[in-house]
Amino acid sequence: MLSGWLDWQRQTVRLKCADLSDADARRQILPETSPQMTIAWLVYHLTSVELGWFVRSFLGEPTRSTPSLSEPLSVLLDAYEAQCEISRQIVADHDLDELERWAPEGLPLVSLRWILGHVIEETARHLGHLDILRELTDGRRGY
Template identity: 45%
Template sequence: MPLPRTRPDFTADERSQLVGWLDLQRSIVQWKCEGLSDEDARRSVLPGSPLMTVAGIVSHLRWAEHCWFQVLFLDHPAAGNPQFSGVEDADFTAEGIPLPQLLAEYDRQCAASNEFIATHALDDIGRNRAYKAGSASLRWILFHMIEETARHVGHLDTIRELLDGETGHY
């Protein structure tokens, strides 16, 4: 179930603000996909970036959540995550996966990330020593995921307007 588009309270504690801002960006991803056909979700409108499609961004964000919270922080196996396949930008490819399925997978991954976030302290350090980023604190990862998701929300704004003229900001 997609998250509501609400900002965290002005006086909320640090954890509530970090998760709240990340959840807001995640919900905007879902909003930017509303009413979009599967065909348009795969249409490339940026000649220099053929993988930068709505479907590609949703796929990438799903795998970024998995990468940072499960693989790098918890040191779970990277199996299945295309970011670790050795193929550049493989996480942006979502051939044969309908947009509603991509969004459902993203939603489930975000929920799993939030369950994990709730059980760890912001100062906890990642466990995966195979990668330098595996030693980041949960706080650092949350800031990074806010930045990562918000940057791609900006891409979705632009792509959606170029696809069908749909605009809107929060």
């Protein structure tokens, strides 16, 4: 059930970016916010979230590089989907009660179930940001 919910969130990220130009994906629509608050940056960040939690924290492996933020949106989306597939495989191969192998100093190790719940929460939060930015960009709403 958790994996299915996360997959729905992940798929909706792609839908929010459908038919969007690279220029619009990089446009800072809300000038009062961080210059990073763009559609392209959110996709880039979500890739790092998947990589950081499932590969770095859970498996304890060094993180690999992700495409540069300057890459076209299509490349950023492909990298996100590829990282999501790696995350799916990690979840499929491990028990949800298994603890991560790495955590920042001073923090307790958490289970794969906790990580899955956290990534759902973080993806959903940023999906809300994507929803707002997309509607302000061109009026497109919905899933």
